[in-house]
Amino acid sequence: MDLTPSERQTLTEQTFAALFDSELVTDLRRMGQRDLGAGFEASADDASADAREAVWQTLCELGALRLTPELTPGSGLADQVVLARHIGGALYQSPWADTATAVDIATAAGRTDIVARLADGEAAAVAVRAEAVDEPDRPGPVDVTTEPGRARAVRRFVAFAPDVRWLLLAGTGTGTGTGGETMLLLVPAEHDGISWHRHDDMGRGDFYQVDFDGVPLADAVDLGGPDAGAVWAEALLRSRIRHAAYLMGMAGAALEETSAYMRTRRQFGRSLASQQAPAFRMADAATEREATRLLVEEAAWLADTDRDARLAALQALACAAELARRAATDAVQLHGAVGMTEEHDAQLFYRRAAVDSLLLGRPTELRRLAAPLLARACA
Structure with missing residues (x-):
C-alpha cells in the first residue's frame, strides 16, 4: 500500500x-x-x-x-x-x-x-577532520604513496571508532598522482594500520583521534570515483539536515525538562512557571524551536524532491545549533544551582550542546557558506 x-x-x-x-x-x-x-x-x-x-x-x-x-x-x-x-x-x-x-x-x-x-x-564512523578546528567542507589531507599504494592520515573527533565495523576516510589526496582530489575510502576499522585514542571532551562522549598509518589502498573500498567531491558535498548536505533535526530534538527535550521543573519550583510564594519573566523566556525559546522545525522540514523536503537544498540545510543547521545552546543555557539558569549538579539533566544538555552544536560546522562558518547562496536567491 x-x-x-x-x-x-x-x-x-x-x-x-x-x-x-x-x-x-x-x-x-x-x-x-x-x-x-x-x-x-x-x-x-x-x-x-x-x-x-x-x-x-x-x-x-x-x-x-x-x-x-x-x-x-x-x-x-x-x-x-x-x-x-x-x-x-x-x-x-x-x-x-x-x-x-x-x-x-x-x-x-x-x-x-x-x-x-x-x-x-x-556501523560506520566518518573520519574527516585533520585538526579540531577544521570544517567538514574541506576534508583533511590524505598522504598517498605509490609502489604499493598506501594512505596515511590523522583524523580527530571521530565518533565510536572502537565500536564500528567501518571507518569512512574522507580526505584530499596530497601524494603522488592524486592531484588534490577528494577521496572517500571505506576501511575496516580493525585494520592493522589503524590505531586510536579517546578525546576527553566536555560532553563525556565517544570521540577519538584515529591514525591511518600506511593503510594499503587495496584493503579499502573506494566509494568516491571521479565525482567524489560532488558525492561528499551531497552527503554532507544530508548529514547537516539530519544533525539539525538532532539538535532540534535536543533543544525540545531541554525545554520540556525545564518547563516541568518550573512548574514545581516555587519562588516568592508561587511556581516559577507562573511568573512572567521566566515564562516569556520559555515562550520565546519555544517559538524559535517551531521556526527551526519548519526550516529543518523544508530542507528535508527540498532534498527529497531533488531541489537545491544547500541554503536551507545551512540555515537549518545554523539555527538549530544556536537553539540547542540557548535551550541548554536556559535549562541550567532556570534550574538554578541544582541544574549544575549530577542530580538533574540540565548540565548534561549544556555539555552536550557545547560539543554537538559544532560537529558539522560552526554557525559563523555555516553563515559564511550560506551568504553567497542567499545573495543569489535574493537577486
Whole structure:
C-alpha cells in the first residue's frame, strides 16, 4: 500500500516512539558517558556497553538505516529527520548519523552490497577532520604513496571508532598522482594500520583521534570515483539536515525538562512557571524551536524532491545549533544551582550542546557558506 509522505512520517514516528519512551530516555541520556577527566583510555562499563549495543540492534531491526528510497520505497530524508529528532531528545550516543552518511555515499557509488551491510547494522564512523578546528567542507589531507599504494592520515573527533565495523576516510589526496582530489575510502576499522585514542571532551562522549598509518589502498573500498567531491558535498548536505533535526530534538527535550521543573519550583510564594519573566523566556525559546522545525522540514523536503537544498540545510543547521545552546543555557539558569549538579539533566544538555552544536560546522562558518547562496536567491 502506497503511503503519502505525511502518513509515512507518522508511521516512522510510531515505529520509534516506543524505543524512545520517556521512561527509557532517562537511562539513554547517561548511557556510556565517562567522567570528565577520565583520560584517553576510559571506556564505558560493561553493563552500559551491553545496553547501548542492545539499543543499537533494536534500532537496526526497526529499520533505522533503511529510511531511503532505495531500501524502503517512499521513504526519505523527511523520515530520517523524525528519527533524528527522537535521538536528539534522548541524547542517545550512537553511530547512526555517521552510518546513514555512509549509506548515502555507498548508494551514490552504486555499491548495493555495502549499502546492504550497513543497513543491517555494520556501523560506520566518518573520519574527516585533520585538526579540531577544521570544517567538514574541506576534508583533511590524505598522504598517498605509490609502489604499493598506501594512505596515511590523522583524523580527530571521530565518533565510536572502537565500536564500528567501518571507518569512512574522507580526505584530499596530497601524494603522488592524486592531484588534490577528494577521496572517500571505506576501511575496516580493525585494520592493522589503524590505531586510536579517546578525546576527553566536555560532553563525556565517544570521540577519538584515529591514525591511518600506511593503510594499503587495496584493503579499502573506494566509494568516491571521479565525482567524489560532488558525492561528499551531497552527503554532507544530508548529514547537516539530519544533525539539525538532532539538535532540534535536543533543544525540545531541554525545554520540556525545564518547563516541568518550573512548574514545581516555587519562588516568592508561587511556581516559577507562573511568573512572567521566566515564562516569556520559555515562550520565546519555544517559538524559535517551531521556526527551526519548519526550516529543518523544508530542507528535508527540498532534498527529497531533488531541489537545491544547500541554503536551507545551512540555515537549518545554523539555527538549530544556536537553539540547542540557548535551550541548554536556559535549562541550567532556570534550574538554578541544582541544574549544575549530577542530580538533574540540565548540565548534561549544556555539555552536550557545547560539543554537538559544532560537529558539522560552526554557525559563523555555516553563515559564511550560506551568504553567497542567499545573495543569489535574493537577486
